[in-house]
Amino acid sequence: MEIAHDVNVKLLFFAQSKELAGTKESTIRLPNKISYSKLLNIIVESYNLQAIKNNILLAKNEEVCDEDIDIEIRERDSIAVIPPISGG
Amino acid sequence: MDHLKLTPDKLSVDEITELVTDDRCGAVSVFIGTTRDNFEGKKVLRLEYEAYEPMALKAMKSICDEARDKWPAIHSIAIYHRLGMVPCREASVVIAVSSPHRRDSLDAVSHCIETLKASVPIWKKEVYDGDEPVWKENVECTIDSTPIPTPAPDPAPPVDKSLVQINVSCEELQQRIQNFIERKREQVNISNIHDFVPNNEADNEETETCARVRTQFVRRGDSKGHLKVHKVHNEWGPQTVAPADFYPEQHNRTGLPSSIAERVVSIENYLNIGPVSKDIYRRLKDMEDKIAYLQSVSPEYAQFWKAARDRDVKQEGAMDYAFSADDIARKIEQLEKGMM
Numbered sequence: 411m412e413i414a415h416d417v418n419v420k421l422l423f424f425a426q427s428k429e430l431a432g433t434k435e436s437t438i439r440l441p442n443k444i445s446y447s448k449l450l451n452i453i454v455e456s457y458n459l460q461a462i463k464n465n466i467l468l469a470k471n472e473e474v475c476d477e478d479i480d481i482e483i484r485e486r487d488s489i490a491v492i493p494p495i496s497g498g
Numbered sequence: 499m500d501h502l503k504l505t506p507d508k509l510s511v512d513e514i515t516e517l518v519t520d521d522r523c524g525a526v527s528v529f530i531g532t533t534r535d536n537f538e539g540k541k542v543l544r545l546e547y548e549a550y551e552p553m554a555l556k557a558m559k560s561i562c563d564e565a566r567d568k569w570p571a572i573h574s575i576a577i578y579h580r581l582g583m584v585p586c587r588e589a590s591v592v593i594a595v596s597s598p599h600r601r602d603s604l605d606a607v608s609h610c611i612e613t614l615k616a617s618v619p620i621w622k623k624e625v626y627d628g629d630e631p632v633w634k635e636n637v638e639c640t641i642d643s644t645p646i647p648t649p650a651p652d653p654a655p656p657v658d659k660s661l662v663q664i665n666v667s668c669e670e671l672q673q674r675i676q677n678f679i680e681r682k683r684e685q686v687n688i689s690n691i692h693d694f695v696p697n698n699e700a701d702n703e704e705t706e707t708c709a710r711v712r713t714q715f716v717r718r719g720d721s722k723g724h725l726k727v728h729k730v731h732n733e734w735g736p737q738t739v740a741p742a743d744f745y746p747e748q749h750n751r752t753g754l755p756s757s758i759a760e761r762v763v764s765i766e767n768y769l770n771i772g773p774v775s776k777d778i779y780r781r782l783k784d785m786e787d788k789i790a791y792l793q794s795v796s797p798e799y800a801q802f803w804k805a806a807r808d809r810d811v812k813q814e815g816a817m818d819y820a821f822s823a824d825d826i827a828r829k830i831e832q833l834e835k836g837m838m
Binding site: 422424425426428429469472490492493494495496497498 | 531547548549550552553554556579590591611614615616617618619620621622623633634635636639
């Protein structure tokens, strides 16, 4: 069993998630390895995003995270909460 | 060349078109996305755009790469998206593609706007006159099913050709499975009937069941019946001695009086020689030879010969025998030969 080192990451919110979270940016402490669903739950719980939980994606360092692979997190990574997009 | 930009400034179609225009290109295709002033009967005052800028630029870059993969003739691509507040009638997005011939640029520009709406993290909020503002969602948005691509996303994984999709109700499906089972059972029954009931008798009254076995004799090789027969042919042994070999028949055949025949046989037995010849003279000669032989090999039993001579009625003249030195030497020689 690996020892989980907590790391600080930057959280970014956009559009609807920004309005629900009430902030554009935040910092959160996370273990350096975490499953997608766990991470999603933590963020949804901490930032009042239950209403759009099923419609958001998480992106780490501008890459959308794969839901089936554990996410490895390092210091100063940024994690973005991506609600359904509507560009154009 | 790719020109990608997210800007809060008003988009100038002329400037963007100028970016992609080239002497070698006969076509510049431009798409301009503008803002409507109404949505479902509500009056739209303005639109507000925001983007996750680094990620959006990456996604736009991958749209360009993908388009160049599909249409290698493309010369330049420009994708400009406006951010912040955009009043009605103004352009929110401008895409321009240049290529030597129009088909490539027309197809590519269409591809670019479709992919942009599906995969670039930009959000639009419609602000209405009187109603609450709403964050829009593009129908092309793939956010729920497939992740936002950095490399090119395939719209849907191709369905395995070996899989068949059946669109029916549960009962219908059960019924079909049941029918299939019954049909298979029927086929197995028929093949069983063919196997077990020979001579096409399957047509008679028993056709409803497969549980029957009608035996049939099948000849194997050159057999004459279905029973196996074992025979033993003795080459030798007690069973092979035919009764014809015994002497009573011999007497009859030789025509001797039974008293003489019996005595001859008893002498032959005593001397251990078989009745070989039918001719009585021949048999007597054999006996004499045997006695002479015995005398020669065992001279020390001479007195028995004399005693035996009284019994042996037939051999009176043959028995008085004196050995010469030569005879003895010859016998010794014979003995030595016999021993070797």
